Amino acid sequence: MSVPSRAPGDIEPDRVGWPSRGEIDATDPAKALQGELLWAIENRIDYAPRSLQRRLGPSEIGKPCQRRLGYKLAGVEPVNPGDTAWYPTIGTAVHSWLEDVLKWLNGHLGTLVDGGPRFLLEHRVNVGTICGEDITGQCDVYDRATGGVVDWKIVGERQLKKYRENGPGDQYRIQAHLYGRGWQRRGMPVNFVAVMFLPRDRLLREAFMWSEPYDEQVALSALQRAEGITSMVRALGVGALPILPTADDYCSFCPHFLPASTEVEEACPGHPGTSTYVRR
Numbered sequence: 001m002s003v004p005s006r007a008p009g010d011i012e013p014d015r016v017g018w019p020s021r022g023e024i025d026a027t028d029p030a031k032a033l034q035g036e037l038l039w040a041i042e043n044r045i046d047y048a049p050r051s052l053q054r055r056l057g058p059s060e061i062g063k064p065c066q067r068r069l070g071y072k073l074a075g076v077e078p079v080n081p082g083d084t085a086w087y088p089t090i091g092t093a094v095h096s097w098l099e100d101v102l103k104w105l106n107g108h109l110g111t112l113v114d115g116g117p118r119f120l121l122e123h124r125v126n127v128g129t130i131c132g133e134d135i136t137g138q139c140d141v142y143d144r145a146t147g148g149v150v151d152w153k154i155v156g157e158r159q160l161k162k163y164r165e166n167g168p169g170d171q172y173r174i175q176a177h178l179y180g181r182g183w184q185r186r187g188m189p190v191n192f193v194a195v196m197f198l199p200r201d202r203l204l205r206e207a208f209m210w211s212e213p214y215d216e217q218v219a220l221s222a223l224q225r226a227e228g229i230t231s232m233v234r235a236l237g238v239g240a241l242p243i244l245p246t247a248d249d250y251c252s253f254c255p256h257f258l259p260a261s262t263e264v265e266e267a268c269p270g271h272p273g274t275s276t277y278v279r280r
C-alpha cells in the first residue's frame with residue numbers, strides 16, 4: 001500500500017480530534033479556521049510526551065497529600081485528567097521568555113571576576129537521593145552575585161493574594177530549598193531561596209517575591225518524608241494507598257480524585273470534607 005507523501009512538519013488530519021469536513025463550516029471560513037487553530041493548540045498540549053517517570057521530582061516532593069504521591073509512585077492511571085492544561089502551558093511559555101530576559105540581562109551586566117555570567121539559567125541540579133536514586137530538577141535561576149536561588153511561578157489573582165498573605169506553602173518552599181541544596185552540592189554558595197510570583201492576569205506591578213535564608217534541613221526533612229512514602233509503595237504496591245495519609249490539596253484538581261470512590265487502590269474519594277466538584 002502506498003503511503004501518501006507528506007512534507008516535513010505537515011500535520012496529520014487523521015489524528016484524534018482533527019475537525020472532520022462535516023464539522024467544518026464551509027460557509028464560514030473564519031469559524032473553520034478557529035476550529036483548526038484550537039485543534040492545533042489542544043493537540044500540542046494534550047499529546048506532549050507524558051513523563052512515565054515513577055520517581056518524585058523537586059516540584060512534587062513537598063506536596064502535602066502523601067496518598068497523591070503514592071498514586072504517582074505506584075503508577076496508577078489518572079481518573080480525573082481535567083481540561084486541556086492551558087494555564088501550565090502559559091507558565092511554560094513565560095518561563096522560556098524569562099530565560100531570554102535574563103540571558104539579555106547577563107549580557108548587559110557583563111561578566112563576573114571569573115569570567116562567567118551572573119545568572120545561571122535552567123540548570124539541572126541533583127538535590128539528593130530517595131531510596132538510593134538521584135533526584136534531579138531544573139532550577140530556573142541561580143544568581144552568582146547574591147547566592148540566591150529563584151523559582152518563577154506564574155499564578156492567577158486568587159493564588160497571588162494567598163501567597164502574598166500566607167507565604168508560598170510547603171510545596172513551593174520545599175522545592176526552593178531542594179534547588180538550594182542542588183546548588184550547594186555543586187559547590188556553590190547558597191544564601192537565600194526565593195519564589196517570584198508573577199501575575200498571570202493582573203498588572204506586573206502586583207508581582208511578589210517571597211524569600212528566606214537557605215536551610216538545608218528543610219530539604220533533608222522533605223527527602224526523608226519522600227523516602228518513607230516511596231519505601232512503603234515499593235513494599236506494598238497499591239496496597240499502600242489506603243494507608244497513606246491524605247491532606248487537603250485541591251482534591252477537585254487531583255488527577256486521582258473520584259467522588260465516592262470505594263476502591264482507593266484505583267481512585268481517591270478525596271480528603272474528608274472536600275468538595276465533590278470535579279474539574280472535567
Ligand code: SF4
Binds near residue numbers: 065068246250251257
Ligand atoms: S483526591 Fe485529595 S486526598 Fe485524594 S489523593 Fe488527591 S489530593 Fe490526596
